[in-house]
Amino acid sequence: EAQVTQNPRYLITVTGKKLTVTCSQNMNHEYMSWYRQDPGLGLRQIYYSMNVEVTDKGDVPEGYKVSRKEKRNFPLILESPSPNQTSLYFCASSSRGFAFMNTEAFFGQGTRLTVV
Amino acid sequence: GDSVTQMEGPVTLSEEAFLTINCTYTATGYPSLFWYVQYPGEGLQLLLKATKADDKGSNKGFEATYRKETTSFHLEKGSVQVSDSAVYFCALLNNDMRFGAGTRLTVKP
Secondary structure, eight states: OOOEEEEOSEEEEOTTOOEEEEEEESSOOSEEEEEEEETTTEEEEEEEEEETTEEEEOSOOTTOEEOOSSTTBOOEEESSOOGGGOEEEEEEEESSOTTSTTOOOEEOOOEEEEEO | OOEEEEOOOOEEEETTOOEEEOEEEEOSSOOEEEEEEEOTTSOEEEEEEEOSTTOEEEETTEEEEOBTTTTBOOEEESSOOGGGOEEEEEEEESSSEEEOOOEEEEEEO
16 A cells, blocks of 8 residues: 555654654655644645755755655654644655656655644 | 645535635646645545646545636535545645645534
8 A cells, every 4th residue: 555654643752852753655756755734834844855865955944854865764853852843744755756747745644743 | 936825714514515715826837736635633635636727626526627817726515524524735736845724624414
């Protein structure tokens, strides 16, 4: 079954304690992306990756890092989480990148992060 | 830059009522347009899409027509069901993917 898997689904942590949210896709997609979803703001892109070892900033990259060492995985790293990073996070993947029309994005089930 | 504006929610309807969720966009060139749906506790799922002007996307009784002259992609359904309760996101794809803020729909029996 084609899917994007995020872990963990729920996480409560304290300010400053480094954490990683994993994302894995089994569709051999080249393009992967991280979004955060906040009430009234919709989905905002944090980082994206066009292919292995190629990553770039989205709209709200501050406080986040990513890596793309292999095609299937795209972890999101918060080196020093702060309360304003409390949000619902989604990973997405797509074949051939968003530069191509008719490309659908597949989303993970989300990670609800609370930073206290 | 590119952007998507959706009507603000929440929207509450009775079962079998007619649904419209407005969506307008700003973009250069010729973006593709999408509606995604998010059911409680789940990720976003593609509901329908349209890739060029005057295309109509449809799925599960939902429809949306790509109107370039009004830069709109309004979502409609003739008769909603309780199971349609979810958050709906309008999105455009140009050089990147942009989402609207989402509209929460609640359908009551």
